[in-house]
Amino acid sequence: MMNQKNLNLLLSGIIVIIAGIVYGGYPTYIMPQLLGFEVVDLELKNMLRAVMGIYMGVGLFWVIGSFKAKLWYGATVCNVLFMGGISFGRIVSTVFDGISPLFTPALFLELLFFGWGLYNLKKYTKIE
Template sequence: MKFPKNLNLLLSGIIVIIAGLVYGGHPTYIMPEVLNFKVEALELKNMLRAVMGIYLGIGTYWLLGAFKPKLWSGATLSNVLFMGGISLGRIVSTLFDGVSTMFTPALILELLFFVWGLYNLNKYSD
């Protein structure tokens, strides 16, 4: 099965934007429901909303890269770095903290997007 060159950016952009909204959209409500911890400190709310901003920004860049050929290469490289970096962080956490049943599927997807992005860079870059 052949996947379109831009599908990696399109899917990961949508997923990361949704994740950002989950992290920062309404952290005092969402975090206790989804991740089972309370968000009461102003600094934690600020940090989660900053993460949301990063995710919304990078996800938007990936979506733009999926539709604008001039941005494709940079967007794909940033996708590879993001997915590789977040995967590395989850692997370190798994080694030091234990296996997270909630985030292991995320790790698998992030590794998939990392490898897929590397493949696309190798295949489609000039």
């Protein structure tokens, strides 16, 4: 049975991998449907697929870290930095650009995973 310290990495890893696939899997179809803008430039397609690669790589690291004890600490630090950074960016956007009905639930999830990761680092990391 998976304990909660590993569950944080597993769940956030799966969610981020799925988000990456959504962003880059088929951007000429997904982005107009999901976000309302056309993706026609090669550079924008390249950027979205690069984001997909980042999300898939980082998410896979978290999933592996949820099963491999030697990787747990590094994966959790990476998760906290990612979730803290992305939620900070969304908060800045909310303040300057307004509330996004589509991404506000994502912000709450990111803050949840950020806090959960910090809690796990404090609870399960012994400083000797």
